[in-house]
Amino acid sequence: MYPIKRNRRLRTNDAIRSLVRENIITTNDFLVPLFVVEGKGVKEEIASMPNYFRYSLDLLEKEVKELWSLGLKSVLLFVKVPDNLKDNKGSEAINPNGLMQRAIKTVRNACPDMLVMTDVAMDPYSSYGHDGIVENGIILNDASVDVLTEMSLSHARAGAHFVAPSDMMDGRIISIREAFEDEGFYDTGIVSYSAKYASAFYGPFRDALDSAPVDMVDVPKNKNSYQMDPANRFEAIRETEMDIDEGADIVMIKPGLCYLDIVREIKNAVDVPVAVYQVSGEYAMLKAASERGWLDHDAVMMEQITAIKRAGADIIASYFAKDVAILLNK
Numbered sequence: 001m002y003p004i005k006r007n008r009r010l011r012t013n014d015a016i017r018s019l020v021r022e023n024i025i026t027t028n029d030f031l032v033p034l035f036v037v038e039g040k041g042v043k044e045e046i047a048s049m050p051n052y053f054r055y056s057l058d059l060l061e062k063e064v065k066e067l068w069s070l071g072l073k074s075v076l077l078f079v080k081v082p083d084n085l086k087d088n089k090g091s092e093a094i095n096p097n098g099l100m101q102r103a104i105k106t107v108r109n110a111c112p113d114m115l116v117m118t119d120v121a122m123d124p125y126s127s128y129g130h131d132g133i134v135e136n137g138i139i140l141n142d143a144s145v146d147v148l149t150e151m152s153l154s155h156a157r158a159g160a161h162f163v164a165p166s167d168m169m170d171g172r173i174i175s176i177r178e179a180f181e182d183e184g185f186y187d188t189g190i191v192s193y194s195a196k197y198a199s200a201f202y203g204p205f206r207d208a209l210d211s212a213p214v215d216m217v218d219v220p221k222n223k224n225s226y227q228m229d230p231a232n233r234f235e236a237i238r239e240t241e242m243d244i245d246e247g248a249d250i251v252m253i254k255p256g257l258c259y260l261d262i263v264r265e266i267k268n269a270v271d272v273p274v275a276v277y278q279v280s281g282e283y284a285m286l287k288a289a290s291e292r293g294w295l296d297h298d299a300v301m302m303e304q305i306t307a308i309k310r311a312g313a314d315i316i317a318s319y320f321a322k323d324v325a326i327l328l329n330k
């Protein structure tokens, strides 16, 4: 009791503060999302994601080497698919020589020790911009799971270490796990986006990949019939526990900052590593505010990343990963 206990003693100077600090950010914490496009010598800035780029394979190679030299050891790949290759079934997703499959090989060759994770979802390949097959205004579950399973196998064959299904179809984890076991991919892991909310924070990402749901009759305008309702908490636990039972090695909550209550709850409830995806809209907000001089970019970035870790994230997927690594390497 005061004055016997004076809590400020532990905050007196930097040395004592570092000694009692509970959460420390290192480059080991991060997954780096990377956007890949066709072409040569392409490094295009994404309009709504300042200082974030789409890379063609040759420049992807350069970028991953740079990430590696900064101490970032895991990447999560996304591809932007040309319109003429999109259809309702996402057929291009399982092309063994498709952009994703070549991107996996590019990273594996450029940086043999880099961990390669891949986004498994139909939306960048879907002519309707959905994560599943659309039929009469409905997103089909089981038929979409078949595509996601084939897509996962295709990524595993190309050399992905982990696949990350981000679609929120029911039963896709067990289907992918069984297919991996059948084909001998015993060591290929699954990061499940187990609690993914139907969030408006994904806007800039959909610009980056040109993957937003299209405005057409009989095409749902949003992803509310598969991604979770932001109002729900218990459902996140249920979804996550099911994915672990089905064989997920790592589970993920997405978005990050608005969902840290869910992160803590899941961290307390499960015993597999918990990942958090700080999404594109979160990145865009800080970039915009700091461009205007309204927020101190690096300070707010570190505060946000620390908050995500403190909430229970073992792994953080973030577009700030490289910025943080550069700051930590200073």
Ligand code: PBG
Binding pocket: 119, 121, 122, 123, 131, 166, 167, 201, 202, 203, 204, 205, 206, 223, 278, 279, 280, 281
């Ligand atoms: C694709 C996918 C999305 C994101 C990751 N994978 C978009 C979506 O579900 O619409 C969002 C990532 C971000 O906003 O940074 N299924």
